[in-house]
Amino acid sequence: MPPSAIIALANALLAGLDVLVPKIQDLFKSGEISVEEQQSIRDKYLALRSQGDAAFTGPEWNVDPDKPI
Amino acid sequence: MKRIRCLVSSLLICIQPLTFVGTVGVVATSGCRTLAPGGVYQGDKYLEESELAITTSYDLLHTYVTWEYQNRAALSKWPEIKKSADNIRANSKQWFASAHNLHDAYAANKSEANRTALNTVIGVLRSALTEASKYMAQVAQPTIQP
Numbered sequence: 614m615p616p617s618a619i620i621a622l623a624n625a626l627l628a629g630l631d632v633l634v635p636k637i638q639d640l641f642k643s644g645e646i647s648v649e650e651q652q653s654i655r656d657k658y659l660a661l662r663s664q665g666d667a668a669f670t671g672p673e674w675n676v677d678p679d680k681p682i
Numbered sequence: 683m684k685r686i687r688c689l690v691s692s693l694l695i696c697i698q699p700l701t702f703v704g705t706v707g708v709v710a711t712s713g714c715r716t717l718a719p720g721g722v723y724q725g726d727k728y729l730e731e732s733e734l735a736i737t738t739s740y741d742l743l744h745t746y747v748t749w750e751y752q753n754r755a756a757l758s759k760w761p762e763i764k765k766s767a768d769n770i771r772a773n774s775k776q777w778f779a780s781a782h783n784l785h786d787a788y789a790a791n792k793s794e795a796n797r798t799a800l801n802t803v804i805g806v807l808r809s810a811l812t813e814a815s816k817y818m819a820q821v822a823q824p825t826i827q828p
Contacts, residue, residue: 617756622821625749629818632741644715651721651730658733661740662782668740669775673751678768682758 739807746814
């Protein structure tokens with residue numbers, strides 16, 4: 614595998630970990646999910662919804678599958 | 683004791699291969715914590731977990747298709763990755779639209795049928811994440827040059 618692909622993979626893994634690590638940390642939190650945390654989860658969900666189809670308009674979402682590599 | 687069991691089961695999920703989404707199980711849970719009273723979910727942990735699962739699924743699938751898009755040439759030796767990413771691109775809009783619709787149906791009427799339907803579409807998202815995880819792990823596997 615070329616070094617550029619390894620670096621790209623590492624970047625993608627880090628991006629994925631950025632998402633996952635807070636979730637894992639949440640598993641170890643004790644007590645209740647506060648009102649503020651609940652609101653934050655709801656806000657993120659609504660933010661995604663408010664994007665509608667725009668969430669899928671970037672070039673990464675619109676690659677022609679028939680276009681040769 | 684219940685909390686210990688919960689942590690152990692959570693850890694078992696987490697110590698699965700820590701690939702990009704190797705901890706897919708984590709995306710749909712905020713652990714064993716309960717909801718504080720007075721929050722927007724009004725005590726409905728399932729609704730909170732489903733919203734968390736949907737947004738996290740989007741973030742991770744977005745990461746996957748972006749990675750594939752930016753590295754198409756380097757990844758061409760694994761045609762199954764292109765096929766997988768193209769499938770996610772082709773269907774994600776519909777998957778998430780369905781998730782939102784079924785989320786609304788459940789929020790309006792918390793019946794077992796509506797919950798099952800929402801579970802089903804979240805299962806579809808989770809399957810896509812599992813596939814993405816598998817392929818990223820495949821690329822991350824070093825090969826021994828002869």
